Amino acid sequence: MRVSNHLIGLLNFITFLLSIPILGGGIWLSTRASTTDCLRFLQWPLIIIGATIMVLSLAGLAGACYRNTILMWLYLFFMFFVIVALLGFIIFAYAVTDKGSGRALLNRAYLDYYLEDYSGWLKDRVASDSYWAKISSCISDSKVCRKMGKTFNGIPETADKFYLRRLTPIQSGCCKPPNECGYVYQNETVWVSGGGLTSVNPDCNLWNNDQSQLCYSCDSCKAGVLASLKKSWRKVSVINIVILILLVLGYVVGIAAFRNNRRIDNDEPYGEARMTKAQPSWFQF
Incomplete structure (x- = not known):
């Protein structure tokens, strides 16, 4: 079961690295003196997305590597809403770009x-x-x-x-x-x-x-x-679908890691727990 902890730790380390350029790009836009109104409008979504991914990645990384049950619970709790929000954005993006062409x-x-x-x-x-x-x-x-x-x-x-x-x-x-x-x-x-x-x-x-x-x-x-937005949003939606699949996979692995951490916190070895539950009552003394 330690494999699940290692895997969730690796996935979150990768997402943490990906969050750095996203967050840095938003901060860079906010500090530019010559930034146009259009680019300033884009800075906060970048900062929010980058910061959210970074915090969740750190929580998942710490929870998996240090087997911290509380951090893993928080990670799974908030990741559920991230997955729901991403799914909603994908549906929304296809709904608002379903009409129009050159x-x-x-x-x-x-x-x-x-x-x-x-x-x-x-x-x-x-x-x-x-x-x-x-x-x-x-x-x-x-x-x-x-x-x-x-x-x-x-x-x-x-x-x-x-x-x-x-x-x-x-x-x-x-x-x-x-x-x-x-x-x-x-x-x-x-x-x-x-x-x-x-x-x-x-x-x-x-x-x-x-x-x-x-x-x-x-x-x-x-x-x-x-038309340009439609083309861009459709491309982004394809990428988001891939990311959504990875997040769901990471969420499932995270649940396994969370259960593993709870067994360790309760001093309940996984193998012995299964053997004890599998023994018939007449075998116990």
């Missing part, structure tokens, strides 16, 4: 994104004025649009080559006008009106060649962020 375009490798294709809690959250102010500021500060520029042998990219690029959802939704607006390509982030604007899409009037504005106020930009 629309294919004729003679274009990239997709266009429309806010009306999305619905639910995540759309309302991202599209709200308070949150969008932070998100759009983050996109602008990241200079994601400025980094789109490409040259070939010193010659700027032509429209035909640009149309064959597979843009990210944010690049497509925030750094260029929607295809239906009929704007003419000048470079990756400069488009001029073709003169035949017939679309009723309000984003067509919101597009601005000012590099600090572009389409950051467009619904297509919000839809691009939603």
Whole structure:
């Protein structure tokens, strides 16, 4: 039964090491003078997650290695809620990202994104004025649009080559006008009106060649962020499913370690206990 203690100790040592960069990343974000509102919004979840994993890992490590029954009980108690919370997050992530995708375009490798294709809690959250102010500021500060520029042998990219690029959802939704607006390509982030604007899409009037504005106020930009979040959350959910399986396995092993610690605390050798329980009453003197 000591194997269970060693195994739970090893698992918690690994999770303790993983918690260090998570916690350190949150603290680093909180101390940066130039951090944008978007990144500051992310710091507390990182700090809370990192600190929780670190404390639980230390409790599980100490409880297993030193056979401390109280620490192991606390570890199992709180780990149960962590497992439930992680399971709830996985279900929530799939529920809020079940709708919406980019629309294919004729003679274009990239997709266009429309806010009306999305619905639910995540759309309302991202599209709200308070949150969008932070998100759009983050996109602008990241200079994601400025980094789109490409040259070939010193010659700027032509429209035909640009149309064959597979843009990210944010690049497509925030750094260029929607295809239906009929704007003419000048470079990756400069488009001029073709003169035949017939679309009723309000984003067509919101597009601005000012590099600090572009389409950051467009619904297509919000839809691009939603598409990017959907892709990221689905990837994270796959990883979380793997982590959840490992946590459940560690929880089961932890229960075995907890029972082993209780036997040791009660001076009840496991083998003798089984033999005593297995003996028939007539065998006892």
